Amino acid sequence: MASSQPRVSDLAWDADRAAAIIAAHAGTEGPLLPALHALQAAFGHIPAEAVPALAHAFNLSRADVHGVVSFYHDFRDHPAGRHVLRLCRAEACQAMGGDGLAARARARLGVGWGETTADGALTLEPVFCLGLCACGPSAMLDGALHGRLDAAALDALLDEVAP
Amino acid sequence: MTLRLFIPRDAGALALGAEAVAARLAAALRQHGVAHEIVRTGSRGLYWLEPMVEVATPAGRVAYGPVAPVAAESVLEAILADAGPHPLRLGAPDAIPFLKRQTRLSFARCGEIDPLSLADYQAAGGYLGLTRALAMAGPAAIETVIESGLRGRGGAGFPTGIKWRTAAQAAGARKFIVCNADEGDSGTFADRMIMEGDPFLLIEGMTIAGLAVGAGKGYIYIRSEYPHAIATMNAAILLARAEGLLGGDVLGSGRGFELEVRVGAGAYVCGEETALLDSIEGKRGQVRAKPPLPAITGLFGCPTVINNVLTLVAVPWIFSHGATAYREFGMGRSRGTMPIQLAGNIRHGGLYEAAFGVSLGTLVEDIGGGTASGRPVRAVQVGGPLGAYFPPALFDTPFDYEAFAARDGLIGHGGIVVFDDSVDMARQARFALEFCSVESCGKCTPCRIGSTRGVEVLDRVLAGENVAANLALIEDLCQTLKFGSLCALGGFTPYPVMSALTHFREDFVPHRPLAAE
Numbered sequence: 084m085a086s087s088q089p090r091v092s093d094l095a096w097d098a099d100r101a102a103a104i105i106a107a108h109a110g111t112e113g114p115l116l117p118a119l120h121a122l123q124a125a126f127g128h129i130p131a132e133a134v135p136a137l138a139h140a141f142n143l144s145r146a147d148v149h150g151v152v153s154f155y156h157d158f159r160d161h162p163a164g165r166h167v168l169r170l171c172r173a174e175a176c177q178a179m180g181g182d183g184l185a186a187r188a189r190a191r192l193g194v195g196w197g198e199t200t201a202d203g204a205l206t207l208e209p210v211f212c213l214g215l216c217a218c219g220p221s222a223m224l225d226g227a228l229h230g231r232l233d234a235a236a237l238d239a240l241l242d243e244v245a246p
Numbered sequence: 247m248t249l250r251l252f253i254p255r256d257a258g259a260l261a262l263g264a265e266a267v268a269a270r271l272a273a274a275l276r277q278h279g280v281a282h283e284i285v286r287t288g289s290r291g292l293y294w295l296e297p298m299v300e301v302a303t304p305a306g307r308v309a310y311g312p313v314a315p316v317a318a319e320s321v322l323e324a325i326l327a328d329a330g331p332h333p334l335r336l337g338a339p340d341a342i343p344f345l346k347r348q349t350r351l352s353f354a355r356c357g358e359i360d361p362l363s364l365a366d367y368q369a370a371g372g373y374l375g376l377t378r379a380l381a382m383a384g385p386a387a388i389e390t391v392i393e394s395g396l397r398g399r400g401g402a403g404f405p406t407g408i409k410w411r412t413a414a415q416a417a418g419a420r421k422f423i424v425c426n427a428d429e430g431d432s433g434t435f436a437d438r439m440i441m442e443g444d445p446f447l448l449i450e451g452m453t454i455a456g457l458a459v460g461a462g463k464g465y466i467y468i469r470s471e472y473p474h475a476i477a478t479m480n481a482a483i484l485l486a487r488a489e490g491l492l493g494g495d496v497l498g499s500g501r502g503f504e505l506e507v508r509v510g511a512g513a514y515v516c517g518e519e520t521a522l523l524d525s526i527e528g529k530r531g532q533v534r535a536k537p538p539l540p541a542i543t544g545l546f547g548c549p550t551v552i553n554n555v556l557t558l559v560a561v562p563w564i565f566s567h568g569a570t571a572y573r574e575f576g577m578g579r580s581r582g583t584m585p586i587q588l589a590g591n592i593r594h595g596g597l598y599e600a601a602f603g604v605s606l607g608t609l610v611e612d613i614g615g616g617t618a619s620g621r622p623v624r625a626v627q628v629g630g631p632l633g634a635y636f637p638p639a640l641f642d643t644p645f646d647y648e649a650f651a652a653r654d655g656l657i658g659h660g661g662i663v664v665f666d667d668s669v670d671m672a673r674q675a676r677f678a679l680e681f682c683s684v685e686s687c688g689k690c691t692p693c694r695i696g697s698t699r700g701v702e703v704l705d706r707v708l709a710g711e712n713v714a715a716n717l718a719l720i721e722d723l724c725q726t727l728k729f730g731s732l733c734a735l736g737g738f739t740p741y742p743v744m745s746a747l748t749h750f751r752e753d754f755v756p757h758r759p760l761a762a763e
Contacts, residue, residue, distance in 0.1 A: 095375025101535045110648045112546065113508075113526050113527045113528040113546070114528060115485050115528030115529075116509070116511060116525065116526075116528055117508070117509070119511070120470075120509055120511070137713065141528070147529075151528065151530055154513065154530040154531065154687075155510075155511035155512055155513050155531070156468055156511070156512035156513060157510075157511040157512035173323060173432030173433075173629060173631070174432040174433060174590065174627055174663045174674070174677070175433045175590040175661075175663045176432070177588035177590075177674075177677070178512040178591040178663055178664060178665045178666075178669070179590065179591055179618070185759040195758060210471060210512075211430065211432065211514060211631075211681070211685075212429075212430060212431070212434075212471065213257070213261075213471055214257060214258075214429060214434070214435040214437075214471065214472060215257065215258050215261050215435065216432060216434065216435055216587065216589035216590065216595070216661065216663065217258065217294070217435070217587070217588060217589050217592070217596050218262055218292035218293050218294075218296070218435045218595065219590070220259055220591075221261060223471075226473065227260075228257055228260050228261035229261055230258065230261030230262050231261075231262065236595060
């Protein structure tokens with residue numbers, strides 16, 4: 084959901100930065116999800132080192148924290164590519180040819196769902212509904228929305244980020 | 247005189263280029279040296295006409311659309327010529343039949359006003375409902391909601407006032423109002439539109455609920471796929487707090503109500519109310535067994551009212567116009583209006599708020615104009631991924647909770663997804679089972695295991711293995727899912743599967759292998 088990916092130089096684990104982010108949520112009731120969103124916004128993923136730090140700060144077991152991180156589709160265990168293209172795979176977009184567009188994107192990029200191109204340029208992710216169901220097929224590229232996509236429009240998007 | 251233009255910043259309009267249109271119009275206006283103001287609104291919900299640009303004239307608004315970025319300058323020439331002729335000129339927006347035929351109670355302002363202008367909101371009747379509610383004692387306010395006949399718009403259709411009364415009467419030092427804005431059903435976007443286009447309406451509805459029930463705090467749980475709605479709601483909450491419409495002393499009443507947005511993390515099942523509560527608490531979004539009802543033991547163990555966005559935004563109108571006026575709309579036990587969402591392969595897709603009772607065929611063929619592709623309609627899925635597929639033979643079904651249930655369907659959150667005759671219904675049935683297997687929270691066995699076995703059995707049917715026996719097995723499995731699951735995810739997945747089998751049996755023949763993904 085971040086409008087742009089963090090810079091590569093910012094993705095490395097930094098215990099002090101993480102501790103500050105976690106501490107900022109200490110006063111929140113039910114702090115784990117907000118803290119995870121903030122960590123992912125900072126590091127581009129949920130670094131493994133964050134799990135014990137969260138567990139300690141919020142008085143949870145590491146298993147509890149891991150269970151939450153792995154339950155939600157949004158949280159990554161490694162950084163995404165420089166760009167993220169999320170293609171809607173839900174019914175309203177299917178009705179407008181979304182499956183064909185998805186096949187086109189996978190073939191051109193040579194990746195499956197959730198995978199990143201070999202050059203690290205782009206991660207392709209499925210999304211189940213962006214709420215653009217009257218103007219499908221739709222997609223989100225680095226936070227920017229695109230509707231009424233067809234093969235030419237998809238190609239133009241991909242030309243920008245993964246030429 | 248300053249020229250006033252209105253351009254949506256609704257996510258749907260942005261996806262169609264509204265930002266570029268606004269930028270090009272602003273640049274051209276500067277070049278012309280015209281004093282102007284560009285107001286960014288929500289969308290009126292006529293998505294085939296987005297981006298829709300409106301201009302204020304002495305005779306009212308005049309609309310142009312769909313304005314592609316490349317057409318911005320030529321449309322501006324027409325606008326500067328006294329809102330004159332242009333191939334994209336639509337005239338007065340209110341006169342467009344799609345809008346004119348609606349009964350807009352909840353969406354009266356959406357697309358017309360600046361979503362973050364409290365002055366605009368109040369000038370258009372905003373906060374009249376809360377003012378009336380504040381003049382009532384809590385129990386009287388709850389009676390008003392009961393009298394209105396309002397039922398939960400998230401899909402279950404439970405009487406809202408009864409839920410409020412249960413939470414109000416439950417013992418607890420703290421109580422909560424939780425708004426379910428985890429609008430995950432494909433084909434639905436009404437929650438998103440109202441949060442982006444008229445956020446104070448949701449704040450007002452939640453405040454009325456909080457004061458009636460005796461809850462001091464509310465949470466709005468918004469899915470992460472809606473970054474624009476999240477931003478607008480957060481901005482609106484800050485503005486409302488600054489004006490004393492939230493906080494310790496709402497409108498000088500001496501009573502307090504606070505609001506906070508919580509963001510989901512991409513789990514469909516968190517739209518289920520108890521999974522949503524666990525998610526706010528920072529846990530895996532797993533469904534809780536009921537009882538206890540959330541109204542008695544809900545968020546953080548406290549009495550909690552959980553209502554959908556569309557339920558809560560119906561509330562201010564009920565207080566400003568009266569419960570009787572609201573219940574005069576509708577049919578049977580479905581009172582009031584429903585913001586219906588026309589989606590998928592449809593010519594005139596968008597938001598259509600109408601009193602309950604309009605037929606499915608009228609919505610799809612007449613109001614929606616049939617398919618976008620121009621091919622015949624073959625199936626419509628009503629109520630999201632867990633809703634049934636109806637063929638045109640069932641188009642006489644009125645939009646009503648009970649009428650859809652009587653035909654083994656549901657209206658859910660009011661989304662209608664249209665498919666033309668190129669759809670493969672066996673593939674849609676398989677998708678429903680696959681979706682359930684991916685999104686299952688894993689707590690109950692029928693949903694967790696049954697959905698996976700269902701995909702496997704259906705694949706055998708499509709491979710031509712023991713077709714009759716395997717179809718019988720799927721029907722049996724659907725019975726287990728329907729009656730044995732803990733929540734609607736497993737319990738309703740049989741609707742799309744069984745409706746596809748019932749109405750489109752001819753599609754369940756051997757297929758070429760479906761691509762493994």
